[in-house]
Amino acid sequence: MFDDRTDAGRRLATDLEQRDLDVDIVLGIPRGALPVARPVADALDAALDVVVARKMGAPENPELALGAVASDESAWYNDDLIDRLNVSEEYLDEIRAEEAENAREKADRYRETEGLPDLRGKRVLVVDDGVATGATATACLRQVRDTGADWVGLAVPVGSPQSVGDLEREADEVITLQAPAAFRAVGQYYRTFGQVTDEEAIEYLDR
Incomplete structure (x- = not known):
């Protein structure tokens, strides 16, 4: 603890x-x-x-994560959950773009330069x-x-x-x-x- x-x-x-x-x-x-x-x-x-990164919420249940997407649109999907809920490709594309933009906006609040430092x-x-x-x-x-x-x-x-x-x-x-x-x-x-x-x-x- x-x-x-x-x-x-x-x-x-x-x-x-x-x-x-x-x-x-x-x-x-x-x-x-x-x-x-x-x-x-x-x-x-x-x-x-x-x-x-930002979680990508399920339709009608945004707290249920279908995956997550980073500010550069790098993403991870919970394929089993997506298949079980029969989530459409159109919805996934929309939520990925929306949450990637939210992640970029949050990153911009935290640093003066755009994007990650040179790694x-x-x-x-x-x-x-x-x-x-x-x-x-x-x-x-x-x-x-x-x-x-x-x-x-x-x-x-x-x-x-x-x-x-x-x-x-x-x-x-x-x-x-x-x-x-x-x-x-x-x-x-x-x-x-x-x-x-x-x-x-x-x-x-x-x-």
Whole structure:
């Protein structure tokens, strides 16, 4: 159990230091990952930036994720769910374009330059506050991979064992402090798990 996201970030940072992990840049997934990613970046003496993706909601049920799309339109689809709901290609194209634009707008709020920094040949660590379905993390990892990064890792305090296993196919290394068999939701492993505003998240980038 973590006290809050900052506590989780410090504990994750300690674990990564013990692994002697060498990275050039840490990318947090806004908004909730930034309080986790800041102590990680500080401990690893790495720059901190963001990588943004948005979930693609199902028709009539936007909370149900058909997948996720990053700001460059890199996407991951839950094919089984899409087939089960008989979602049309037209809807998928529309929701992908809409959420990719939303992701780009969010990314623009977090940085002064357009798009990700130059990651070619870099060792990049993506950080989130936890993974449930892994949809957003997958889209983010694919976006980073497409930049030509030399190594792409993912570090989270807690995650679903199944999703962590799936993400190991997307990243060169996945590091998690906890992957409990009884996992139901990320928030159950935090004593305090309130919403992080854009303004609060941006403050972690400015430090």
